Amino acid sequence: MFGERDLQEGESPVIRGERSTLDRRRFMKCAVASGAVLGTSSKPAAGMSSGGSMQKQDDARFVVEAKFYQKLASKKIKCKLCPRECTVGDRERGYCGVRENRDGTYYTLVHSRVCAAHVDPIEKKPLFHYLPGTVAFSLGTAGCNVNCKFCQNWDISQARPEQIPADYAPPQRVAELAKQYNCPTIAYTYNEPVIYAEYLMDTADAGHAAGLRSIVVSNGYIQEEALRAAYGKMDAIKIDLKSFSESYYRNVVTGQLKPVLDTLVALRKMGKWTEIVYLVLPTLNDSDAEFRGLATWIKTNLGADVPLHFTQYHPEYLLKNLPITPVPTLERAKAIADAEGLHYVYIGNVPGHPAQNTYCPKCRKLLVERVGFTAGKMLIRQDGACPICRQSIPGVWHV
Amino acid sequence: MNSLDGASRRDFLKQALSGVAALSTCGGRELLAAGPGDLPIQSRVVVARDAQLRGTGSTVESGRVLNLLDRAMQAQFDRDKPIEAWRRVVRPGQTVGLKVNTLGGRGVSSNLQLVEAICERLQEAGIQASDIVVWDRDSEEMEHGGFHLAISGNRVQCYGTDRTGYEQDLVEQASVGSQLSKILTRRCDVLINVPVLKDHDGAGITCALKNMYGVIHNPNKYHPNGCNPYIADLNMLPEIRTRMRLTICDATTVIYEGGPGYKPEHSWKHNALLVAQDPVALDSVGWQLIERKRAEMGLKTLESEDRAPRYIATAADREHRLGTNDPRKIEKIEL
Numbered sequence: 123m124f125g126e127r128d129l130q131e132g133e134s135p136v137i138r139g140e141r142s143t144l145d146r147r148r149f150m151k152c153a154v155a156s157g158a159v160l161g162t163s164s165k166p167a168a169g170m171s172s173g174g175s176m177q178k179q180d181d182a183r184f185v186v187e188a189k190f191y192q193k194l195a196s197k198k199i200k201c202k203l204c205p206r207e208c209t210v211g212d213r214e215r216g217y218c219g220v221r222e223n224r225d226g227t228y229y230t231l232v233h234s235r236v237c238a239a240h241v242d243p244i245e246k247k248p249l250f251h252y253l254p255g256t257v258a259f260s261l262g263t264a265g266c267n268v269n270c271k272f273c274q275n276w277d278i279s280q281a282r283p284e285q286i287p288a289d290y291a292p293p294q295r296v297a298e299l300a301k302q303y304n305c306p307t308i309a310y311t312y313n314e315p316v317i318y319a320e321y322l323m324d325t326a327d328a329g330h331a332a333g334l335r336s337i338v339v340s341n342g343y344i345q346e347e348a349l350r351a352a353y354g355k356m357d358a359i360k361i362d363l364k365s366f367s368e369s370y371y372r373n374v375v376t377g378q379l380k381p382v383l384d385t386l387v388a389l390r391k392m393g394k395w396t397e398i399v400y401l402v403l404p405t406l407n408d409s410d411a412e413f414r415g416l417a418t419w420i421k422t423n424l425g426a427d428v429p430l431h432f433t434q435y436h437p438e439y440l441l442k443n444l445p446i447t448p449v450p451t452l453e454r455a456k457a458i459a460d461a462e463g464l465h466y467v468y469i470g471n472v473p474g475h476p477a478q479n480t481y482c483p484k485c486r487k488l489l490v491e492r493v494g495f496t497a498g499k500m501l502i503r504q505d506g507a508c509p510i511c512r513q514s515i516p517g518v519w520h521v
Numbered sequence: 522m523n524s525l526d527g528a529s530r531r532d533f534l535k536q537a538l539s540g541v542a543a544l545s546t547c548g549g550r551e552l553l554a555a556g557p558g559d560l561p562i563q564s565r566v567v568v569a570r571d572a573q574l575r576g577t578g579s580t581v582e583s584g585r586v587l588n589l590l591d592r593a594m595q596a597q598f599d600r601d602k603p604i605e606a607w608r609r610v611v612r613p614g615q616t617v618g619l620k621v622n623t624l625g626g627r628g629v630s631s632n633l634q635l636v637e638a639i640c641e642r643l644q645e646a647g648i649q650a651s652d653i654v655v656w657d658r659d660s661e662e663m664e665h666g667g668f669h670l671a672i673s674g675n676r677v678q679c680y681g682t683d684r685t686g687y688e689q690d691l692v693e694q695a696s697v698g699s700q701l702s703k704i705l706t707r708r709c710d711v712l713i714n715v716p717v718l719k720d721h722d723g724a725g726i727t728c729a730l731k732n733m734y735g736v737i738h739n740p741n742k743y744h745p746n747g748c749n750p751y752i753a754d755l756n757m758l759p760e761i762r763t764r765m766r767l768t769i770c771d772a773t774t775v776i777y778e779g780g781p782g783y784k785p786e787h788s789w790k791h792n793a794l795l796v797a798q799d800p801v802a803l804d805s806v807g808w809q810l811i812e813r814k815r816a817e818m819g820l821k822t823l824e825s826e827d828r829a830p831r832y833i834a835t836a837a838d839r840e841h842r843l844g845t846n847d848p849r850k851i852e853k854i855e856l
Contacts, residue, residue, distance in 0.1 A: 196779050198722065208744075211722040212782035213624060219741040269742050271698075280739050284659070284683060376742075440691070440698045 183290050184235040184283070188221055188228040189320055190348045197226035203348050204267045204316055205381040218317040219282040220265035231283050232263040233321045236291040238278060238312045241303045243495040247311065247339050248470055249397055250480060251429055251517025252358040254490055255497040258337060259300035261291065262312025263321070267343055268377040270364065271440040272403060279313040293321070293328035300334050306521050307357070311339035319344075319352040326355040342385035343377050349388055358395040358518065361386060365400075365407040366416040374406060374441075383419070390424050395518055397429040399470065402447045402455060404435070413455045417462035426465045427516040432456055433470035449475070466516075484513040563845050564799035566806045569593035569856040574773060574792035580634075581773050581792075587638040590769070593796040594642070596854050597767075604645055610766050611711055613647030618709030618764075619655045622717045622732050623666030625776070628783030630666030631715045632771045635794070639713065639769060640677050655679040656704045658735040680704075687738040695754040699737035705760060712764035714800065718772045718807045720780035720787070724748040725823045725830030727781050728807040729768040729800035730756050730843070747828060753836040756800070756843050768803050770795035777814040789814055801836045801844025802851045808833065 190203040197212040201221060208216035210223040220232045242260045244253055264286045266279035273279055278286055291299075300308050308329045310322045315338050326336040335357040342361040344353070353359060363382060364375050371379040389396045400416065402408050420428055432455040434447040452469045456477055459467040469477035473494045480490035480502075487510045491499040501509050502519045571589045576582050594606035611617055619639060621631035640653050651674070657663050660670055660681035671679045685707075687700035705712065716732035723744050724731055730752050734740035743751035756762065772795055778787035791810070797803035808830055812822055823829045837846040845851060 196784075197782070209722070211780070213626075214722075214781070215741050217741055217744065219739065269739075280742065282738065282741065285687065285738055376745075440693060 184231055184233055184288075185229050186233040186320055188230045189323075189351070190345070191221075191228040193226060197223070199223050199226065199228045201228065202345055203319060204343050205345060205378060206267060206343075207345075215282075216267075218265045218267045218314075219280075220263065220317050230318065230320050232265060232318045233324070234290055234292045235263050235283055235288045235321075236261045236296075237264055237283075237286045237288040238262045238275075239289070239291065239299075241305060242309065242311075243497075244307065244309070244337070245492060245495040245497055247309060247337065247360050248399065248431055248433075248468075248495075249337060249358055249360055250431070250468060250490070250492070251397065251466070251515075251519070252337065252395055253306060253335075253518060253521055254492075254500055256307065256521065257303070257305050258307040258309035259296065259303055259305040259334075260309040260311050261296065262310070262315075263288070263318045264313060265317045266314040267317050268314070268341060268375050270375050272374070272401065272435060272444075273439045274436070275312050276439040293325040296325050297328040297332040297334055300329065301332060305334070307335045307337050309337045309339065314343075315340050316344045316348070316352075319348055323352050323355055330355075341375075341377070342382040344381070344385060346384070346388060349385055350392070353389065353394065354392065356394060358397075359389055360397050360399060361389070363398050363400055363416070366412045366419065367407065370407050374403075383423070387423055396424075397431065399431045399433055400455070401433050401435055402452055403441070404444050404447055404451065406444070408447070408451050408455070410454070410458060413458040414462060417459040417464055417467075421463050426463050428464070429466040429468060429517075430459055430464055431468045431470045432459075434472050436471070453477070480515070482508040482511060482513050482515065484508065485511040487511070489515060563850040564797060564802035565597060565852040565854060566795060566797040566799070566802050567593045567596045567854045567856065568772075568793055568795055568806065568810075569596070570791070570793040572792060575790070581632055583634045583637065586632070586634045586773075586794075587641065589794055590635065590638045590642065592856050593769075593794050596856060597796045597798070603642055607642050607646035610713070611643060611646050611648055614652075615648060615710040616652040616654070616708055617643055617648050617711045617713060618704060619653065619713050619715050620705075620732060620735065621655060621657050621663070621666070621668070621715045622727075622735065623657045623659075623662045623668065624735075624781055625717065625719065625783040626662075626665045627667055628785060629717055629719065629774050629776055629788060630663075630668075631717055632773050633667045635769070635771055635773065636668075636715060639715065649675070650677050651675050653677045654704060654708050656702075656708075657681050658702075659683050678708075682735075692758055692760060694757045696751055697737075697743065697754040697758070699739050699755070701738075701758075701760055702736050705736050705764070709764055711766050712761070713766060714768040714770075716768065716770050717774075717776075718770055718791075718795070718810065719776040720778050720811060720823075721828075721830075722780065723828070724752065724832065725828045726804070726808050726811055728770055728795075728804045729797075730804050730832065730836055733761055736761065747831055749832040750835045752832040753838075753841045753843065756836060757841055762843075765800070766798070768795075768797055768800050770797075770803060770807060772807070772810065775811065775814065777811050777818065778820055799844035799851075801833060801846050803844075804830070804833050804836075805846045805848070805851060806853055 192200045199210050201208045201216050210216050215222045222229050239261045241257050244256050244258045264278050264281045264283040315322050329336050337358040338356045339360045368379045371377050432452045456467045465483040469475050478492040489501050507514050569589050569592050574585050591603040598606040598609045600606040623630040682702040685703040691698050716728050718728050721727040733755050772791045772793040775789045775791045833846050836843040
């Protein structure tokens, strides 16, 4: 009955309700997912697209032995990449869905397996104090080590790699493309870069060899050894601090707050330029007390100069019942953080809002004017000081 | 849930008593006090075994497994002939999906001869060969499990969700938010679950309920906390519940330790099938089978290893009501 093999490679059965099963629409959606929220000016990078086809699960090009794991008895392993510390049996995968135990050895399945690549303004990450007005060659893979109910990129972050069309983009090729597109930086973003730490490290090395910097957009849910090894190679880091409450992390993010706070402190000690984004979800993480606790913690543990972005939520994924964050809520958050003494508090995802701009904390002079994700006026001096009062403005302002 | 039409009261009591007696020997579970006559029987689980299933070799013999399947189906539905039993499950014109489990490779995937026997009986019940789809998550895994892919012609279809993809839209149920296989949503009027009984390092055991992890795009997200309550929530999805008719569990080879991957040193040729319409009852019986084998081999109970399959009780609770895990309400028939 099953003795005759007649299925051709890539052939698909006829499914009710659709003519073509492999999904260019899904591929395109994937490719533009990151920019879809505000209709940004990001553009897909040419030169990597293969037109999109389902990848075979064991495509050897993408499978590399993982770092950061411990072998256990009975061919089990314990992943030491993120605080989740998945114990994974043979032929099973970790929570992230992209690291697989094969006969007692743990492998990443997403090395060089890029499912989204764009040339993005660096303001879109957002990094406001790092090379403003430049573009970053931005890439992401499938998978994530948490499952935020509000995820804007769930199509890729919550999928397994074989479910998403992807391109083969080895580190050297990424560096070449970044140079070709005049990007001074390579950005690891869209899904959670923690889960492709090996690829990130190799690509950062290739980028640095080519004179390119690396930046990462991360949830910070990573163990310290992996943090030092992987993010030690980064030149700037944006951390999504999703809430200041453990219960929110447990119920909405499926993670933990404490390790993320530990990451922020570690990055501070490592001297990495870091900015923090706090996505404000109506009713879930928008209380005065939470804003105040967050701002106080940042000032105490990281200092008043760390940029903090309160960004607007747009309904997506499993929390479509919530409304868009009202702008007054974001303004309230900013007012509280300002009052607590933070110097650079921004409002994000609200194009044209004056709190997108950078002002000198001493003389209040407008120093960087932004419209959407475009940095217009940029007055900060080469030495990083305010041109009026000579106050030092923290950040990396010039290439 | 099946009714008791066709069974005498004496047979009924005899069968029910044997079920409770068997369950009472299991470790890690507290039996309830009431006798079987005090409660209505709700769910029947048939455990059909053939010690000679493999003859003198190591492979399951097609003729014997067909005979074993027939006996199990007749017992499950109280019918004298297999075809009559199958007509309780499917109607001509329907499309039928057999959700197999091929994660364990050649060593411990849904048995090929068993699947062929099911397909044979489905066709005799009036289902067109091309309206039967044998499927799992991934075609390559299916091939490793011994299945040969087929998607055309007037024959039984056989392929993985990688060939069709998942629905764009998410379905949500309590803790679960997932995309469903298009094979389930667009190719199956009726779903017959053909899992393998195995130990599972996270969930305790994997059998009927957990086999539905192969229906969604993100099963890796639902392994924390012993897969509880995710397995129960997933099985609540209308797209699954309304299609699910029957579970035919392959217990010809069982993994009682070190699963879900194939561990030959911990495999056990039990040469049995478990058949039920209630997946919770079937998983309860499967769990006790594994516990008994573990005890026989000198292993700790799953409970003492802190990995008892608690999702089974969740699936039976008031919020889910996917079946019963109460041994007093499970009629276990051993053939």
